[in-house]
Amino acid sequence: MIRKLSIPTGGQGLHEITAAVQDVVHGEDVTEGLCTIFVQHTSASLIVQENADPAVRRDLECWLGRMVPEGDDLYTHKSEGDDDMPAHIKSMLTASSISIPIVNGKLGLGTWQGVYLWEHRKGRYSRQILVHVQY
Amino acid sequence: MIRKLSIPTGGQGLHEITAAVQDVVHGEDVTEGLCTIFVQHTSASLIVQENADPAVRRDLECWLGRMVPEGDDLYTHKSEGDDDMPAHIKSMLTASSISIPIVNGKLGLGTWQGVYLWEHRKGRYSRQILVHVQY
Amino acid sequence: MIRKLSIPTGGQGLHEITAAVQDVVHGEDVTEGLCTIFVQHTSASLIVQENADPAVRRDLECWLGRMVPEGDDLYTHKSEGDDDMPAHIKSMLTASSISIPIVNGKLGLGTWQGVYLWEHRKGRYSRQILVHVQY
Numbered sequence: 101m102i103r104k105l106s107i108p109t110g111g112q113g114l115h116e117i118t119a120a121v122q123d124v125v126h127g128e129d130v131t132e133g134l135c136t137i138f139v140q141h142t143s144a145s146l147i148v149q150e151n152a153d154p155a156v157r158r159d160l161e162c163w164l165g166r167m168v169p170e171g172d173d174l175y176t177h178k179s180e181g182d183d184d185m186p187a188h189i190k191s192m193l194t195a196s197s198i199s200i201p202i203v204n205g206k207l208g209l210g211t212w213q214g215v216y217l218w219e220h221r222k223g224r225y226s227r228q229i230l231v232h233v234q235y
Numbered sequence: 236m237i238r239k240l241s242i243p244t245g246g247q248g249l250h251e252i253t254a255a256v257q258d259v260v261h262g263e264d265v266t267e268g269l270c271t272i273f274v275q276h277t278s279a280s281l282i283v284q285e286n287a288d289p290a291v292r293r294d295l296e297c298w299l300g301r302m303v304p305e306g307d308d309l310y311t312h313k314s315e316g317d318d319d320m321p322a323h324i325k326s327m328l329t330a331s332s333i334s335i336p337i338v339n340g341k342l343g344l345g346t347w348q349g350v351y352l353w354e355h356r357k358g359r360y361s362r363q364i365l366v367h368v369q370y
Numbered sequence: 371m372i373r374k375l376s377i378p379t380g381g382q383g384l385h386e387i388t389a390a391v392q393d394v395v396h397g398e399d400v401t402e403g404l405c406t407i408f409v410q411h412t413s414a415s416l417i418v419q420e421n422a423d424p425a426v427r428r429d430l431e432c433w434l435g436r437m438v439p440e441g442d443d444l445y446t447h448k449s450e451g452d453d454d455m456p457a458h459i460k461s462m463l464t465a466s467s468i469s470i471p472i473v474n475g476k477l478g479l480g481t482w483q484g485v486y487l488w489e490h491r492k493g494r495y496s497r498q499i500l501v502h503v504q505y
Contacts, residue, residue, distance in 0.1 A: 101402055102471050102478070132236055134271055134367050136404055136469045140480030142420045148331040149323065150277045155312035156323055162309050163324050174432055177425040188419065188426055189433050196418040197469045199271045199332045201237050201367040208237070208365050210275030230478050232404050232471040234369065234504065267371055269406055269502050283466040284458065285412045290447035291458050297444055298459050334406045334467045336372050336502040343372070343500050345410030369504065 101128070105229040109144065109219035112183075114157045118215045121231055122207055128233045133202040137215065140228040143187030144219050145194040151214030164190055187220035194218060202233070236263070240364045244279070244354035247318075249292045253350045256366055257342055263368045268337040272350070275363040278322030279354050280329040286349030299325055322355035329353060337368070371398070375499040379414070379489035382453075384427045388485045391501055392477055398503045403472040407485070410498040413457030414489050415464040421484030434460055457490035464488060472503070 103124045109115055117137075125135055139146050150156040168186045175185040198215070201208040209215070217227055238259045244250055252272075260270055274281050285291040303321045310320040333350070336343040344350070352362055373394045379385055387407075395405055409416050420426045438456045445455040468485070471478040479485070487497055 102473060134369065136471065138470055138478065140478070140483065142418065142426075142480075142483055147327060148277065149327065153312055153314070156277075156320070159310050159312050159320055160324060160327055163303075163307075164327075166309065168433075172433075174436065175429050177423055177429050179423070185426070185429055189430060192417060192419065192430055192434075193328055193463055195330070195465070199334055199367075199469055200273055201271065201365040203237060203365070208273065208275070210277070210363065213275065213277055228480065230471040230473070232469075234404065269504065282462060283412065284462065288447055288449070291412075291455070294445050294447050294455055295459060295462055298438075298442075299462075301444065328463055330465070334469055334502075335408055336406065336500040338372060338500070343408065343410070345412075345498065348410065348412055 101233055103231045105231060107217050107227045107229060109227055110224045112219055112222055113161060114216040114218050116214050117217050121215055124231045125202055125207060125233055130202055130233055130235050131205050134199055134234040135202055135207060136197060136199040136232040138197040138230045140230065142191050143184060143221050144217060144227045145191040145196065146198050147194050147216050147218050148198060148213050149216055150212050152212050183222050190220045236368060238366045240366060242352050242362045242364060244362055245359045247354055247357055248296060249351040249353050251349050252352050256350055259366045260337055260342060260368055265337055265368055265370050266340050269334055269369040270337050270342060271332060271334040271367040273332045273365045275365065277326050278319060278356050279352060279362050280326040280331065281333050282329050282351050282353055283333060283348050284351055285347050287347050318357050325355045371503055373501045375501060377487050377497045377499060379497055380494045382489055382492055383431060384486040384488050386484050387487050391485055394501045395472055395477060395503055400472055400503055400505050401475050404469055404504040405472050405477060406467060406469040406502040408467045408500045410500065412461050413454060413491050414487060414497050415461040415466065416468050417464050417486050417488055418468060418483050419486055420482050422482050453492050460490045
């Protein structure tokens with residue numbers, strides 16, 4: 101019913117996890133239900149976005165990076181590195197949890213949708229995601 | 236347990252879907268449970284917002300349009316039109332899925348809350364929303 | 371299965387509700403499941419964020435306040451006070467609902483995660499949150 105995924109990210113960007121989440125759903129042998137993913141971090145987040153043109157993901161990354169720059173004088177939380185407070189803000193603007201209905205044993209995604217873990221920090225991290233499957 | 240709604244939008248803006256989602260809940264004859272909506276697109280999104288003064292929705296639309304303008308030099312994904320990359324960013328900043336508890340057979344919305352599909356593109360689209368009702 | 375929490379806020383800021391939500395989960399005596407929280411307002415919202423350094427929460431508050439200032443000429447919805455339209459926009463950018471898997475009878479939060487109600491208005495309010503626990 102609940103599985104934990106450990107996703108090594110190794111740098112900022114959108115890491116596709118569609119197949120990994122779909123594998124959990126397959127393993128549960130459920131035809132119709134609900135799949136909820138939850139990220140156990142506050143400097144990485146979740147998003148459903150276009151899985152076709154990689155330029156979309158690069159533009160999302162660039163736009164958010166410009167919106168939430170490093171080195172902003174506003175930040176007082178600086179002890180964990182220049183990319184830490186921007187990472188919290190980027191997480192705030194995207195999602196901690198997403199719920200996707202399961203249809204015919206598969207995630208009910210649209211044709212052009214993929215599920216992504218968005219790593220907002222520069223270092224090497226292993227991110228934990230809980231996947232809950234409801235029958 | 237899962238129903239698909241097809242919502243014709245026909246232009247940018249917030250399209251109220253409260254009644255359509257409520258109809259699905261009624262049809263399932265559930266007293267207490269959880270209703271999850273999921274949009275199968277990445278250039279339209281979901282939001283719960285004020286259903287009283289229409290000026291609130293217009294202001295939300297204007298604010299987001301100013302924040303994510305067309306023709307930004309940052310965009311490299313341009314092949315699908317000037318309004319396409321802004322639509323992906325606007326979707327990123329709002330929600331792909333929302334879960335609302337069902338209380339006494341109805342969506343447990345606050346007095347001033349409505350559920351909206353937010354169309355971020357200008358053309359005529361039919362948007363698909365999955366509604367999952369859990370008992 | 372569903373409980374309502376009434377949270378007095380009394381001013382803008384992030385109010386931690388982790389313990390209150392955890393109490394609902396404990397009361398349901400569920401080992402593994404899903405906890406969904408939903409806020410019945412459109413000028414307050416929900417967020418999972420770092421529960422360690424309070425400076426993170428202050429920086430989030432300051433950043434969002436700068437991004438969505440009071441007195442913006444764009445706003446036409448002004449009848450409910452200078453802080454009202456910014457509150458709707460801030461709610462739009464954060465979450466109305468969050469779903470957290472329940473593991474071993476507890477919210478499956480990461481080590482540094484807390485659950486917060488974000489009050490975006492200045493006055494004294496009592497905010498209603500629905501907590502749905504699924505077995």
